[in-house]
Structure formats: C-alpha cells, structure tokens
Amino acid sequence: MAVPLHSPEAEHAHDLALARKDILRIATAGSVDDGKSTLIGRLLYDSKAIYEDQYEAVERASKGDYVDLALLTDGLRAEREQGITIDVAYRYFSTPRRTFILADTPGHVQYTRNMVTGASTADLAIVLVDARKGMLEQSRRHTFLASLLRVPHLVVAVNKMDLVDWSEDVYEGIRDEFTAFATKLNIPDLTVVPVSALHGDNVVTRSDRSPWYQGSSLLHHLEHVHVASDRNLVDVRFPVQYVVRPQSDAFHDYRGYAGTVASGVLRPGDEVQVLPSGLTTTIAAIDGPRGPVAEAFAPMAVTVRLTDDLDVSRGDLICRPANAPxxxxxxxxxxxxxxxxxxxxxxxxxxxxxxxxxxxxxxxxxxxxxxxxxxxxxxxxxxxxxxxxxxxxxxxxxxxxxxxxxxxxxxxxxxxxxxxxxxxxxxxxxxxx
Known part of the structure; x- marks a missing residue:
C-alpha cells in the first residue's frame, strides 16, 4: 500500500532520509594567493549553487577581464580590500549525490588558529598549491594540521596549471613531493588533482587540457569519496545538552534528554549507563524533530527518553555499560x-x-x-x-x-x-x- 505524501509515516521516512543523507564537511587550506576562494567560488558557480543576483553582484564588484569568483566567499570588507581571506567562511551546496559544508580557511600564518577551527570537524581537507611555486612552508603547515586533526581524506589541488602550460612534469613533481611528505604523517588517503580554478578545468568536469591526467574531476572525487567508514558507530556517546520538561498538562509526564549523538547508534530497548552517576537503565524512546525514530546515530540531534526516572542533567553522558569512556x-x-x-x-x-x-x-x-x-x-x-x-x-x-x-x-x-x-x-x- 502506498504511503500518503503528507502522512506522519511519510514525514518520518523523510526525516530518516535526511538524517542518512550523505554530508561531506570540507576544509580548504594553502598559502596566500593559491586560489582557495576562487576554487570554492568556481565549485559553487559551476554546480549552480548560487543565485543570479549573487552572481550579478560579484560581476559588478569584479575588476579585470574575469569575474572574481573569490568574492562569493570573501565576504568581509577587510578581506575584499586586502584581497586575502581572514575569517572562516562557510558555504553550503548540494548535488543529487551529496550535500557539502565547505569551510574557506585563511592562508596567512597569523590565522593558523582559524584553519584549526575550520578543519576540526572536516571529513576532507583540500590543500591548494600554486603550480608555479610548488610546495611551500604553508602547504606543509596545513598538511600537518590536517593530519594532527585526524582529517581522514586529503586532496591536493595543484592550481593555476594554465600558467605552467599544463605541464605534466610540474604536476608529477608536486605530487611526488607531497606523497613523500604525507608518508611521515598520519594521512590514510591522499589524492592529487591538477586544476585551474579561474577557468574551471578539472573542477566540476574533466578538462581536455590535461590528457595525461587519468583521475576524476575534483567535484566527482568529492561526491564519491567514501566517508561512512570514518565514523565511529561502535562507541555510544550521547552528551546531554538539555532536559526537556514541557510545562503542559498534555505532557506532564514527559521527561527527555536532548543532545547530539557524538558516536555509536542508539535504539529503543538498549541498555545504557548515565555518567557520572553510573546508574543503568534502558532507552524507552527516541524522539526526532517530528516524532519517534527507530534509531539515532551521529550527527543526529534527538531527545532520548529513559525507562527509569534518573537524575540526569546537562553535562552528563549516556553510553553503554560495557563500553564507557x-x-x-x-x-x-x-x-x-x-x-x-x-x-x-x-x-x-x-x-x-x-x-x-x-x-x-x-x-x-x-x-x-x-x-x-x-x-x-x-x-x-x-x-x-x-x-x-x-x-x-x-x-x-x-x-x-x-x-x-x-x-x-x-x-x-x-x-x-x-x-x-x-x-x-x-x-x-x-x-x-
């Protein structure tokens, strides 16, 4: 039997689909003037993730023969005046396959802390390198920081390949140098892509200018990189953020504990332990934004109801008795x-x-x-x-x-x-x- 489009069952199915939707969090890094903001602007523009009025505003603000797509992310006045990225700018866009949360982080040494902020939640980091300059000190710095922050996937985008006549030797030299440096660090997955952010080569679609390059375009790689296995689905960790006690006669018996699942999978009926008290109970139900859900996993925001009336407050942690931090x-x-x-x-x-x-x-x-x-x-x-x-x-x-x-x-x-x-x-x- 078909489920009516606006039925509660359809809404719950929609919520679960949204929760399961593949989200990739990306941080960009690299030296000043490597073209990080331009690359992000190109991704947004070529994937049709910006509105016409946004593009027209950027077109009016641009100087020279080309539309300055970097202005799509460099939103602060000081950034536009100096031509550099200062703060972390977040942009969101989607393709039919995946949703992306993209952080444009600064390249200057004095803004290293901003790069740490942007990469702390990233699944993948893109380090840009100017093909004319090769691997610089900041390239090493940001590659190491991505490794330190345990970003599981790293993409090196060798940008401005048009300015070195799409030289295969230049690309291979940078690729080999990065590969040698990455072997000293904890980087399990490294991909090197030759691109021209200004012209869009190998960003969204493959370019005819690099027939020697057999890999995929940058966006194709971002759409297909496997991140599900990077998430911890074993250790149940649910930090309690808020105790839900509605002041309503209809819900006078309702007591739930709201928060975001940090890791693991929670299901009604599971035995759990509350820390620091150490008391154990079972999960009675899990409520999502539109009603009960059958399971909760990172990074879902849910409200957990427990079978027993325990003293649980903000800062407590719900976990499994046999697998506690x-x-x-x-x-x-x-x-x-x-x-x-x-x-x-x-x-x-x-x-x-x-x-x-x-x-x-x-x-x-x-x-x-x-x-x-x-x-x-x-x-x-x-x-x-x-x-x-x-x-x-x-x-x-x-x-x-x-x-x-x-x-x-x-x-x-x-x-x-x-x-x-x-x-x-x-x-x-x-x-x-």
Whole structure:
C-alpha cells in the first residue's frame, strides 16, 4: 500500500532520509594567493549553487577581464580590500549525490588558529598549491594540521596549471613531493588533482587540457569519496545538552534528554549507563524533530527518553555499560593556542568538553611543536599565539573522555579564559606518555 505524501509515516521516512543523507564537511587550506576562494567560488558557480543576483553582484564588484569568483566567499570588507581571506567562511551546496559544508580557511600564518577551527570537524581537507611555486612552508603547515586533526581524506589541488602550460612534469613533481611528505604523517588517503580554478578545468568536469591526467574531476572525487567508514558507530556517546520538561498538562509526564549523538547508534530497548552517576537503565524512546525514530546515530540531534526516572542533567553522558569512556582529571593534549597572551604553567582556565564545563589548571607545557619541521622544542615553557604543543591539565572534576584518534567529539575540548569568557585554545586528547 502506498504511503500518503503528507502522512506522519511519510514525514518520518523523510526525516530518516535526511538524517542518512550523505554530508561531506570540507576544509580548504594553502598559502596566500593559491586560489582557495576562487576554487570554492568556481565549485559553487559551476554546480549552480548560487543565485543570479549573487552572481550579478560579484560581476559588478569584479575588476579585470574575469569575474572574481573569490568574492562569493570573501565576504568581509577587510578581506575584499586586502584581497586575502581572514575569517572562516562557510558555504553550503548540494548535488543529487551529496550535500557539502565547505569551510574557506585563511592562508596567512597569523590565522593558523582559524584553519584549526575550520578543519576540526572536516571529513576532507583540500590543500591548494600554486603550480608555479610548488610546495611551500604553508602547504606543509596545513598538511600537518590536517593530519594532527585526524582529517581522514586529503586532496591536493595543484592550481593555476594554465600558467605552467599544463605541464605534466610540474604536476608529477608536486605530487611526488607531497606523497613523500604525507608518508611521515598520519594521512590514510591522499589524492592529487591538477586544476585551474579561474577557468574551471578539472573542477566540476574533466578538462581536455590535461590528457595525461587519468583521475576524476575534483567535484566527482568529492561526491564519491567514501566517508561512512570514518565514523565511529561502535562507541555510544550521547552528551546531554538539555532536559526537556514541557510545562503542559498534555505532557506532564514527559521527561527527555536532548543532545547530539557524538558516536555509536542508539535504539529503543538498549541498555545504557548515565555518567557520572553510573546508574543503568534502558532507552524507552527516541524522539526526532517530528516524532519517534527507530534509531539515532551521529550527527543526529534527538531527545532520548529513559525507562527509569534518573537524575540526569546537562553535562552528563549516556553510553553503554560495557563500553564507557574513562573518567579523567589529568588530561594530556595537543593544544592549539589562539590568543596573544601566552599559555603558561599554573594558569587557570575553564575547559568545555562536549556539554560539560569544568575549571582546570595548566600543570606543564611539555613541548612546542614546529609544524614545518615537526621538531619538538622541549625547552619551550609556554605557547604563544598560533603555537601548537603538548600540554598537561588538571581539572577540578572528572571528564569522560576518549583519545582524539578514536573519537573526534569526546576527544576534544576548548579552553576558555575565566575573566573574559573568550575561547583561547583548542585541545586534542592524546594517550599519556
């Protein structure tokens, strides 16, 4: 029997289809003037993801013979005046196969923290290289940061190939150099694509100008790269963000716990444990935006109802009894420092981990990392703006954590200045040692 188009069953099926829809989060990186913003503008334009009035506005603002597609992402006035990207610009577009969330991150060294922000949730990173310049210091820096942030897929877009007459030797030289550098890092999947963002060659469709290149276009690769296996569907982690208690007679018995599934799969009837209390119960039901759902998985936002009336509040974590994260007050982490005032030992900060916020003190700075040479400076006693280093923290209350390599949600945190409430650092938990 056919399901009516506007029936509750059809709406629930639609919600599940949306939840399952393949979403690819992309971060772009590279040196200044490599053409990141132009490449994104070309992707948006050639995939018909911008409106006519947007294109006309960019056309009017452009200078020279070509429409400056970079203006589609460089939205800040300072960015347009200087011709550089300063802040992280997010753009959304879809093809029939996949939905994309694309972060255009800055290329300047002083905006490294912005690149870390954009890549922290990415499934794939695109590092642009100017074919005339080859692999630069910033190319190495951003490739290493993508590796450090455990971005599972890396695409090197060798841009401006039209300016080197589509030389196969230039392409192969850059490809071999990147491949050699990537072998030193934790990069499981590397693809190198020759492109011209200005003219659109190999961006959305294959170009006749590179007959020697046997790979796919950039968009074809983005549509078909396999990311489902990158997600952790084993470790159930559900940080509670909000307790839902409607003030209505019709729902006077309703008590649900809202949040976003960090990893694993939740189903009604599953036995679960609530941390930090350690009490166990079962899931009575899971509610989505339009009603009950049969299962919930990352990154779905749902409300979980439990069989027993337990004391559960914001900051608690729902997991499986036999597979719980370990509580920790001593945290070893790689920290990216994001403010002018240096990070120093004995400094007091606030740690926000998932939905839980606790106070902490810096025990020591073990080393500062040179992201270009990968050298560890063991003599460094502090971390300055844009520095990355290994830090030990001691929290006032236990956090329920996983190593970042295992879970990118429960394995990360941000550091907040207690006086200004500003975010001053981002951390990735690593095994002690």
């Amino acid at each position: 370990h509580p920790a007050q001593d945290l070893d982490a790689m920290v990216s420092w994001m403010t002018e005032e240096p990070l120093r030992p004995r400094q007091r900060l606030t740690v926000k981990h998932t939905t839980r916020t606790v106070r902490a003190m810096v025990k020591d700075v073990q080393y500062r990392l040179d992201v270009n040479s990968l050298h560890r400076d063991l003599t460094a006693g502090e971390l300055g703006l844009n520095d990355i280093g290994r830090v030990r923290l001691r929290t006032t209350q236990p956090l329920f954590v996983d190593d970042y390599a295992r879970n990118r949600v429960t394995g990360r945190f941000i550091l907040i200045d207690e006086a200004t409430n500003a975010t001053v650092g981002a951390g990735m938990l690593t095994p002690a040692g």
